[in-house]
Structure formats: structure tokens, C-alpha cells
Amino acid sequence: MTDAKDQNEAIRQLLAGIKGFRARYYERRPDSMRQLVTEGQHPEVLMIGCSDSRVDPALLTQAEPGELFVVRNVANLVPPYQPDGSYHGTSAAIEYAVKVLKVSHVIVLGHAQCGGIQGLIRLRTGQATDDDFVSPWVSIAGPACDPYIAGTSEEASQGDIDRLQQFPDVVERAAVRASVENLMTFPFVRERVEAGTLSLHGWWFDLETGDLWSIDPQTKIFLPVE
Incomplete structure (x- = not known):
């Protein structure tokens, strides 16, 4: 005790x-x-990271005070643009960073062994969940799982479940890619990206090795950062 x-x-x-x-x-x-x-503050970068205690963006990047504007949530997700008057903490941070602080870069930072993504896998493969907030939140990235499931979530085979749980990095990276795509649903983000004054990045950090992977802007494939 x-x-x-x-x-x-x-x-x-x-x-x-x-x-x-x-x-x-x-x-x-x-x-x-x-x-x-x-x-x-005049940060150049908005970092959207995970709440996981092992992947603090400032510690990982060795950033100094004032260099990063950071929002963290379960599984480092970006919801689609949805101005419906409800509570949208991540969207509010994106709006403030882009429209007020005028950051030049937005980075979605995913990572290995993400508990939120494990929850997403359980949800999309039809396994029972017992929570009020996590499942609805991680469902934002639900389509990221679907290409790796043979049927619908109700028809997921044990093979699907085993494969996703054995290689969750596939879904972790797909969720990062989906969040970068969701950023473009924000009109003020799209406007600045198309004007060439804002760049979007998708990163995935390997907790086991310390390696960083980044989405190639041309192929949309994750490649190791040298």
C-alpha cells in the first residue's frame, strides 16, 4: 500500500x-x-501532440520557452472543422495559432504505443468499450482503421484484431495522416496553405528506438527522418 x-x-x-x-x-x-x-509570444510552430506522458513535445524537441504553441489531446487527433457552438478545445487552439499567432507550421505528432489508438482499434473491431468520452473522441480517426479490416467493424475477424493489435503503428500513422487531412477542412488553414504561408506536417515518433518518421509531402508515405 x-x-x-x-x-x-x-x-x-x-x-x-x-x-x-x-x-x-x-x-x-x-x-x-x-x-x-x-x-x-511569437511561436513559429503549432504542435498537436498526444496527452501521453512519454511524448512531451517540448522535451522531445528541446524547445525553448516561446518556441512552440502546443495543444495535446488523446491520440493527437484533429477533428474536422465543425463550428457548431459546442466545446472544441483543439479547434480553438488551431484557430488561435493560425489566425492570431500566425504560425508558419502545424505539426501533428503521433507516436508508438498510443493508448488512444489501441482504444480506436478496439472500437473499430467491435470489441466492448466502457468509457464516456474516449471512444467518441478517437472515432474521429475511425476511417484510418477501416482499410486494415476485411469487413465492417461488426464483421472484424480475430485475424484482423490480432494483426491490428500486433502492428498498431500502421493505424497510428494512418491517424496522423487523417488529422493532417482534417486540418485542411479549416477554411483559414486551407487559405494560408494555398497561399504558401503555412506548412502542414505529420510526424510519428518511435518510442522504442527514438526514431522520427515524417510524411513525405509528395507520396504521403512516412519516411524516416535522418
């Missing part, structure tokens, strides 16, 4: 991290932080 001392250790580590951040940036490099306060 975990005692109170062990439970508080995680918080102590976080507080120590904040002290270290303050020492590094506010005490040793005060001018850079003062500039971010007085002039505001």
Missing part, C-alpha cells in the same frame, strides 16, 4: 523542477523571459 510520503514525492519532484526552471531562465537568462513577457 502506498503511504502518504510516497504520494507526495511526485509533487515534490514537480516543485523542484519549477525551482530549477526559475533558476535557469529567470535568474540566469532574465532578458529572454522579460522579452516574452513584454513582447508576448
